[in-house]
Amino acid sequence: MSSILTNNSAMVALQTLKSINSDLAKTQNEISTGKSIATAKDNAAVWAISKVMESDVNGFKAISESLSLGESTVAVARQGSETVTDLLTQIKGKVVAAQEENVDREKIQTDIVALRNQISSVVNAAQFNGLNMLKGTDDVNILSSLDRSGDGSVEAQNIKVQRSDMTTSAGTYGAATETDLSSNGTRSAATATNTANAATLTFAADTDYSHEGFTFDVAGTTLVISAGELSGDENAAAGAVSARINALGLEGIQATVSGAVVSVNSTRAFEPVEVTATLSTDGTGAGDVTLANGTIPERAENVTFSSSAAVNEGDGYKLTVGDQTFTYVAGKNESFEDVAKGLKTAVDAGGIEGVTTKVAKNDSGDWMIKVDNDTASAKAIAIAGRAGGEASGGLFGLDGIDVSTNAGADAALSNIENLIQNAIDSSASFGSAQGRIETQSDFISKLTDSLKTGIGTLVDADMEEASARLQALQVQQQLGTQSLSIANQAPQSILSLFR
Template structure:
């Protein structure tokens, strides 16, 4: 119907135009801002997620900045250490050249001084933002609480938000010089001496540049044996014989308690036929001590005496003329180790009755206690570590270790010091007794500790017995005992070999420092790369949630503009109907 009060067509066109204007305003806002979801009213869930993630991206950006700062410090220290390593290589080459006969060591020392100055310059210059890891100022550089350096090295997302991960290391591992000493190119004052007697001597570098570490301190028993002098030559006629009794492996009353096994006795008979079998063509004549040893050995072996005859040797491995050694083989199955000769009848050529000769019982040792300290060791929280193996009588060895924390916990201290023989006994018992319940460890005199198997349980003697600490290692050894600054091949020419060995030790330490910094640098660099990739991924994810598709939005805006024009035209047409009605009243 047509009404002069209500223009339904115009109202409809106007309503359409209003809706189009609203949609077009929304689309224009999206196009201008680039966001599909700009406020919580647009989509509360997506807006909340995107807002949180944007906060995370900012936090990660701060982490990235911290990683960049740490990476810069690492780069500075790493390239400084690497440069010093190169200079040390040249320094060592100069020292080796100084060994050549006729070389002018004064000129070489001048070059060495310049190389020292170059190292000092590198150490001083390797500073970033006032931080220098190669030249430190720490009261005790071996103390982890004082020398610890912390770097941001990772991040993680937890329920509480972004969490930072850090890496720590001690400047004792990288500092070349320290104001109070202890740098890699300075003398290390930490010496664990004989480890309370576990080592038989204090380790150190000798004048030939050889580091004597004394990793083994053990006793190994010898068989019961004796020697006699050959008094030949001697000739056996067709009916001549030599007989004697040999007793082996009797218990030594001085070593074990009664009852004592008297050993195994064998009666030996040497005939002309036996001699001819050993010395064919000799016509029964034993001319030399070597021949006599062969004849005796054949007789002992062939008649199952569990003994043997052999030549004797001096300290340098040379045969001692006319000396023959008789020894038990320890193959009788008895616990003891001894040999006894009796009832000698016939042309003995020096062999005579000999009382039992016992092999020493070597399942006991004496430690000379010297106080020592287990030191701190930079970023190693438990301090210096000592490792060794222990064994008795050839049984499979057991591994044992202790460190500064072990000593402190056991003795109720904070110093890491083992100061008395009683404390040393307690330390050894805490490590060894559980695995070796038959080993007695006790103080026997002032600064004297006995470590031995219980003879009530262990009755072995001779070569079957042994005891000792083997494979002894200390985590900080070998240590640098000198200062690079003090090397002077002109003033101290006798120290040249030691200087070369010292530079070898500190070069190894510098290489280890470079390796530690390099490994940490690699981790930080990878974390930087990951962090940047993560930020890009988060930005992309946020964009997927709230960013507008500009192609779609621009097409939609164009369509809405077209619809708006049509709506305006429709409104104009609707309003024109009212004008036609007004013509009726003219």
């Protein structure tokens, strides 16, 4: 049936043309925008994913800038600490030169002061955009990543870089109301004196020692007395042995005799002395020598720090020697080794005549500071501690290096080694942090590229496919137009029926 009111063919042709035009418009939009999914209506799920990833990409761009800033800041700090290390090494050369007595120590000290001032200048200048990592102890956080979990939550991650205080600040001792830490340090004696310690050799009474032979070992030096070298009774033998020991010329070792008893006296400050005695007879079995206290303890008195206690930032310790008190306040991640070395540096800088110090570790693993007094006046020894202070600088004690005297030159040698090690540790720490930041920065760059690639895979248009589809749709559009035209002409054929 034909109708002039309803043209089914034209309606079909029109719907087909509309569909073709819609596809053609979509294809043209893909070509113009370069995206197959440009809006949420194109594909809501994929569009949402792409937008989340795009926000992450923008976030990682900001992270990349943060890492660049952090890397530059740490690089400046590393360069500064390395320069400080070099300058401290130069100071060590001056200190070593000052060990000779026939050099102009005053001029050497002038050079040391100049190098010390240069170190202070380097530390003050080692800043980037106002941030100086060679001052203070607060950690610096550098934004390094955004971690997105499966539930969609996002958490920022940081690279924590620890500052290394390269100042010579003495720090601030804690308030009196803070926890008492004095129990963490114990003294071997309440006073330090120059009194010698001794071992005794007692020769048996009523004995003829002319047939006896002896072997004595004193501080690693062996004295052999063959049978027949001694004559007389125990008193004569003791006197002869005492003279033979003194003839060895051992530093800090002096033998005295009282009747049949020989006292082997040691004034060595930081070195115990071993004494052994072996008797060899002529076969009769006569004669005897009794050794008491075969290990002569060192003269120095010890302040021993607990191996079980912890050291926290701000823990301060005061060591009193005579009428002077010296303080060291621990920094972050320090130990009792650092406390002992810090107190040694402080005492040495005090320049107490006749007082020398040494840091060592005992057989139990406890760190000690040894204080020796080589004067006739006894020096009281006391230790106290308080928490809640402000840490001493990493180059604490540098200002106290003075090689103008023999004692100052001797003390400076060990103290400058500690300062150099602190600077080396600082440089190594900054170098490690800078390497980590560089690695993270490289990773973020590659990750950003990967995210961009992934986003492109989701939403970018296939231009080759779109081009081919465009040409096909253009042909379909032309054919659809002609089809609609033909369909619209169909009702005109009805006119022939009315002629």
